[in-house]
Amino acid sequence: MTTSSKAHRPVALVTGANRGIGRAIAHRLADTHHVLVGGRHAAAVQALVDELPSAAPFVCDLTDEASVAAAAGAIDRLDVLVHSAGLSSHGTLAETPAEDWRRLYEMNVVAVATLTRLLLPRLREAHGQVVTINSGSGFTSKPGNGVYSASKFALRALTDALREEERGTVRVSSIHPGRVDTDMQVELQAQLGREYDPDEHLRPSSVAEAVALAVFASPEAMVEELSIRPVVK
Numbered sequence: 001m002t003t004s005s006k007a008h009r010p011v012a013l014v015t016g017a018n019r020g021i022g023r024a025i026a027h028r029l030a031d032t033h034h035v036l037v038g039g040r041h042a043a044a045v046q047a048l049v050d051e052l053p054s055a056a057p058f059v060c061d062l063t064d065e066a067s068v069a070a071a072a073g074a075i076d077r078l079d080v081l082v083h084s085a086g087l088s089s090h091g092t093l094a095e096t097p098a099e100d101w102r103r104l105y106e107m108n109v110v111a112v113a114t115l116t117r118l119l120l121p122r123l124r125e126a127h128g129q130v131v132t133i134n135s136g137s138g139f140t141s142k143p144g145n146g147v148y149s150a151s152k153f154a155l156r157a158l159t160d161a162l163r164e165e166e167r168g169t170v171r172v173s174s175i176h177p178g179r180v181d182t183d184m185q186v187e188l189q190a191q192l193g194r195e196y197d198p199d200e201h202l203r204p205s206s207v208a209e210a211v212a213l214a215v216f217a218s219p220e221a222m223v224e225e226l227s228i229r230p231v232v233k
Contacts, residue, residue: 135152
């Protein structure tokens with residue numbers, strides 16, 4: 001997956017790009033960037049690649065380091081890395097097994113760290129940018145939200161550390177959406193036994209605009225942390 005043929009465009013990799021927030025981000029960046037569409041399933045990834053004016057697939061299992069290393073090794077240029085892939089879970093501490101903790105940390109924290117580490121040389125060369133899609137749960141936790149919030153608190157710590165380690169070389173932004181109208185949120189509300197009302201949620205495109213604010217900030221500026229929440233409580 002060489003990117004040299006698209007040298008006239010900056011290159012953006014968006015993980016979790018074939019659905020929800022990631023898909024909206026891929027579409028938002030598509031007018032100006034060559035988009036590497038991240039996902040696990042080749043057919044779904046290719047379907048989005050075919051929709052975009054300049055794109056290529058980035059297919060791998062983000063929790064499999066060998067798979068990630070093989071995919072990342074084929075990238076010869078990278079200007080923007082957007083971590084949008086993630087998992088959610090709901091349950092009290094008393095009812096949440098250790099496997100759920102491991103599963104969320106592997107995807108929401110370890111996978112982000114691994115992919116970023118592997119691509120930092122390309123990002124440094126481009127004086128590029130890392131954007132993590134975090135959550136309002138990365139700031140506060142509520143009953144039944146411990147495992148998800150813990151993973152997002154950890155992601156915020158990772159992002160904060162990376163920002164200071166790479167300051168002056170790579171810009172690092174953390175985006176914290178509230179409730180977003182996605183399949184994940186529909187599933188969560190069903191687990192909670194609540195009626196789902198999309199009007200109480202952000203549109204994925206609104207989160208994509210927050211990402212664009214960070215990506216298109218002038219070169220001397222860095223959007224370090226941004227919280228975006230629905231108007232309806």
